[in-house]
Amino acid sequence: MSDTRPADANQWVSDAAITRLRALDDRPDFTGTRYELGDPIGRGGMGLVFQARDLTLDRDVAIKVTAWGTEADADRLRREARTLAALEHPGIVPIHDVGRLPDGRVYSVMTLVRGERLDAAAARLTLPDRLRLFDRVCDTISFAHSRGAIHGDLKPANIMVGGFGQVLVLDWGGGGTEGYMAPEQVAGAAEPRSDVYALGAILRDLVGPTISTRAHKPLVSVVLRAMGSDPGQRYASPAELAADARRFLDGAAVSAHAEGPLERVARVVRAYRTPIVLVATYLAVRILLLFWSR
């Protein structure tokens, strides 16, 4: 028989056992509700997220449950639920229900998102396709801003890409994450342009691995402008940021980058290379025929 006692003689229970007990303790009891809890699928800023089955409607859902004794998190979860309920957009996961368990923990029920994280999905995509995804993220945030909602915690982990290429923004009303958090948000004063900063950081992540040539300099300027330390230096809105990224995608000049004459010529040639090649071929044939006929 093997010895299962912990190495430290003063430790009564092993680390693995503590982890198991903690998991059991964290696991909320949904007995008596319409939901049958499944496996945990993620951990957010406010608690755990579980896959679950809505027994009434016979469909899979995601349930977010706050941790024990955290009334601040419970308030935040309710706030997030109210925010989501007011936002009807293809890029925002619909919320179905909010409730409180007998143990006091608050939960929210939403559509189960089937897909993968933005960074994982982007790893397989070309730069134009990544920018198209980014455009959809910006459109979602732009819509939320138009309804007076700020996301507050935008990062690749909070953006899912579904099977049809649709973008879904999760975890609204968060407190921010290092590397994606604007300076004013660190100081506790989040505003819509804090989301623009985070979008700039996401754009940096999306295009980072592919930025290598001078052709991408305008895109670097877009990122730098979106991530300006002063909110006034940034794009005024996610829509403005998206418009500049789209201009890059379309081969047009971006507002964040002052290009020189040579850069402009190079950009126009890149953007219109096929018609330029066709017209040049036509002229070359004309000139060849001219010499041939003489």
Add this chain to the structure above:
Amino acid sequence: MTKPVLGLVLGGVLGVFDGLSALVSAPNDPAIKAGIVGIVIGSTVKGLLTGVLIGWYARRTNALGKAIVFGLAVGLALAFCVSLMQKLAGQPAYYWQIMLPGGILGVIVGYATFRAPASGPVPAVQHR
């Protein structure tokens, strides 16, 4: 602007240019000098016909390659007809001189009409 109309305009403009280029190709040929108006009119009509046919096809296909191949085929076919008509009229037939640029012209019109938006850009949604 619809694709057939764009093809018509582009084919017409390139046709005029194509016809006028005969003056550069054979500046000392008195037959060309005398018949330049007819050449330009014929070339323009050929360009208009090429453009409208390619524009019509570009509206129906979803593949750039097909639009370009169709443009090349129409451009070559109409240029061949013009060369043949010259020959039948007892004039010297410039097959290569007419068919090569005609084919490339068809490719250019095929590319341009395919790339052009079908019915103008879709307006962006404004969140209010």
